[in-house]
Amino acid sequence: MSDVKINPEGKVALVSGGNRGIGKAIVIELLERGASKVYAGARNPDTLSVLKDKYGDRLIPLKLDVTDSQSIAEVVKVAGDVEILINNAGVLKFDSLIAEDAAENFAYHLSVNVNGLIGLTNAFIAQLKAKPNTAIVNVSSLAGLANMPSIGTYSVTKAAVHSITQGYRAELVNDDVLVTGVYPGPIDTDMAKDLQMDKDSPENVAKAIVDGLESGSEDVFPDAMSSQVGVAYATNPKAIEKEFATYVG
Numbered sequence: 001m002s003d004v005k006i007n008p009e010g011k012v013a014l015v016s017g018g019n020r021g022i023g024k025a026i027v028i029e030l031l032e033r034g035a036s037k038v039y040a041g042a043r044n045p046d047t048l049s050v051l052k053d054k055y056g057d058r059l060i061p062l063k064l065d066v067t068d069s070q071s072i073a074e075v076v077k078v079a080g081d082v083e084i085l086i087n088n089a090g091v092l093k094f095d096s097l098i099a100e101d102a103a104e105n106f107a108y109h110l111s112v113n114v115n116g117l118i119g120l121t122n123a124f125i126a127q128l129k130a131k132p133n134t135a136i137v138n139v140s141s142l143a144g145l146a147n148m149p150s151i152g153t154y155s156v157t158k159a160a161v162h163s164i165t166q167g168y169r170a171e172l173v174n175d176d177v178l179v180t181g182v183y184p185g186p187i188d189t190d191m192a193k194d195l196q197m198d199k200d201s202p203e204n205v206a207k208a209i210v211d212g213l214e215s216g217s218e219d220v221f222p223d224a225m226s227s228q229v230g231v232a233y234a235t236n237p238k239a240i241e242k243e244f245a246t247y248v249g
C-alpha cells in the first residue's frame, strides 16, 4: 500500500489503448466515477466515436501509437494536464519460446508492451512528478509473474512490465506518485478470444484498477483467477511456475 491514494473524482487521466477491451472499460469506469477528463489513446481515434457521443467534452480521443515517438510527442503536447497515466496498450501473439520465430515474436511484443510503455511513461514523467497526487498504472499480466509456455515471448515482456513497475516505484519513491502494477488473468476481450479458459470481464478489471487507485494499492489482482494466484504467488511462487507450465498449448 502507498500513502498516495487517488480519488478519480475531478482527476484527469490518459488511457493507452482506450478504444476496446480492458482500456475501454477503464475509460468508462474513470468517467463514471467522476474523472473530469479522460484522454483515450487509440491508433485510430474514429473507433472512439461512440464513447465521445456519450461523454462529450469529458472524453478526448487522441491518436496514439505507443511505438511511434512522434505520436507520443504529439499526445504530450495536448495532454499537459494528465494526473493518472494508465499504460494499458498491449499485444499478444500465441507462440513458443522454442519455436524458430521466437526472436521475431519477442521483438514484436517488446516494441509495444515494453518499449511503448517506457516511451509513453517517460514522456509524461516530469509532469506527473510536478503535480500532487498522481499515478502511473501499468497493466502487466499473471503471465508476467510466471511464464506461460503457449504465450512464451509475451510472458517475457509482461515480466519486464512487472520489473519496470518496480523500477519506476523506486525512482519515484520521494515523489507524490502512486505506481501500480496490474496482474490480470484471462479476461474476455479480443486478445483472449482464442483462449479456452474461464474469463472474467473487462469491467471487473477496470473497477479493481480504480478501487486500487482509491486505496493506494501498488499491486492489483483484478479478477477471479488473479486474486487466487496473487495469494499463492506471495507464499509459493514456484507452485505458480509449475501450474503455468501445464498450460502448454
Ligand SMILES: NC(=O)c1ccc[n+]([C@@H]2O[C@H](COP(=O)([O-])OP(=O)(O)OC[C@H]3O[C@@H](n4cnc5c(N)ncnc54)[C@H](OP(=O)(O)O)[C@@H]3O)[C@@H](O)[C@H]2O)c1
Pocket (backbone or CB within 6 Å): 016, 017, 018, 019, 020, 021, 022, 023, 042, 043, 044, 064, 065, 066, 067, 087, 088, 089, 090, 091, 092, 112, 116, 139, 140, 141, 142, 183, 184, 185, 186, 187, 188, 189, 190, 191, 192
Ligand atoms: N485479455 C486478457 O486476458 C489479458 C490478461 C492479462 C493482461 N492483459 C493486458 O491487458 C491490456 C489490454 O488488453 P486487452 O485484453 O484489452 O486487449 P485488446 O482487446 O486486444 O486491446 C488491446 C488494446 O491495445 C491497443 N494497442 C495495440 N498496439 C498498440 C500500439 N502500438 N499503440 C497504441 N495502442 C495499441 C489496441 O489498439 P487497436 O484497436 O488500434 O489495435 C487496443 O486498444 C494489455 O496490456 C494486455 O496485455 C490482457
